[in-house]
Amino acid sequence: MDSDFLPRIGITTGDINGIGPEVILKALEKQKITKLCTPIIYGSGKHLSKYKSELGFHDWQFFTINNTKQANRKKFNLVNCYEGPNFELTLGEVKKEAGQLAFQALKRATEDLKSGYIEALVTAPISKDNTQGEEFNFPGHTEFLAHAFGVEDVLMFLVSEDLRLGVVTGHIPLEQVKKQINKKSISKKLDLMKTSLINDFGIQKPKIAVLGLNPHAGENGMLGKEEEEIIEPVVNEYRSKGNLFFGPFPTDGFFATQQWKQYDAVLAMYHDQGLTPFKMLAFDSGVNYTAGLTGVRTSPDHGTAFDLAGKNEANPGSMMQAIFAAIDIYKNRRLNEELTSNAISPVEIKKIIKANKEKN
Structure with a gap:
């Protein structure tokens, strides 16, 4: 396994009016994440800029890209996903447009995960009420991802x-x-x-x-x-x-x-x-981990917490652990695949034993 390779970790912003963007900002700011992975945020640059301004994260910068091939491993990257009518950030409020943005970010990130353009996905919380639509008719992330990957269980x-x-x-x-x-x-x-x-x-x-x-x-x-x-x-x-x-x-x-x-x-x-x-x-x-997918997906175990949005009081602990877990699970899978591919089958072991006996 290439020790210099840094996995590309996709991170969806979730509902932009909840605490998702806040815990992402805090998690990436407090930890030297770029030494462990290449973070790629999926969301809206306009709204994320407004969000970090509201919370006073003026020195926190992200690098806007069109696709993961352009990701800079030393920076925080962002893929703009929103296609829809303009809307303003209204922290703590449930807005239909915010739900549309949350879904579009999730959809793009899921497609990239399936295609191998990112090695793992971390999803910030969504509001299930305002995310529902023709393409998202699921109780939550877990069910949506199972459907997207074509997995029954x-x-x-x-x-x-x-x-x-x-x-x-x-x-x-x-x-x-x-x-x-x-x-x-x-x-x-x-x-x-x-x-x-x-x-x-x-x-x-x-x-x-x-x-x-x-x-x-x-x-x-x-x-x-x-x-x-x-x-x-x-x-x-x-x-x-x-x-x-x-x-x-x-x-x-x-x-x-x-x-x-x-x-x-x-x-x-x-x-x-x-x-x-x-x-x-x-x-x-x-951390909420979806086991059974061919891709790796984790999430913090809390919700949107609209009552905390914009107050700079959200704890980023679960988000940080979700990112770390995504990295660790991806590495464990790679290691297990290498060990399995290099393992000697029982039939080969018997042949080796037999050959040694004949030599002696």
Whole structure:
């Protein structure tokens, strides 16, 4: 692997009236990012200039380019993406035009990621309400990216330095969760989680905990049958094949007693079951990673926070970690690919052993 190569990391500005641009500015300003990657921002130069002026980032400069081939590895690059009616920056307000800009930036960055023009993508938060349209009819980034890459299943994987947590069901109403909890859906997410831990995080024999669905993990069937009839059989089947998968665990006790520290990752059944404890433990450092894509995509684990926009109070910690995670995952993938391509197959090993025996 070329140690001098700096991956091109695309960063979408998200909703320009939220805190996305602020945390991007702060993340790039405070860290010597250009020594680790070539940052390429996707958004509107006009609005980003206004935003940084509002926050007093007068010395922060970006280099406008038409495509990633023009990116300067020593500067902050920006690809202008907005095509639409002129509109003014109105920090803290939900505007249709801002949603249009957010989508156009995401669409262009996704196309570049698919084409290999950038090595990874970091997405600042969008407002799902004002981003909806003919081309974006999705609950969020995760579903849009899965559709764009033509992938049926991806894993919403929340990661921090100490905790990695995925969910079986994502952005769906609670009443639909039970209908989507079955052996097939759980198995798919476990496969995605295991593959990601190996390829993206370098954990060759991952230890995974699986949470129950019902209170107290069903209390031996008194509070629900899903644990006994669906979740536990799946876990046992994987463990019979040599996987270090355990559960189902009651969510409250699992986190209250810090059992999660004994595992490389945790699989929750639904969105709030997993994201609530995750954000309590790693709100300023957590990263939302979409596992299962051929490209690398990360995001801070917070939203647009319109109430903070323009106040210069947003914490850039999660955005910084999202950028670092994108770089690390990309490098881990490259390293794993090289090791795999250079690995000697079992058949070749047998031939070598046989040849040595004949010589001796």
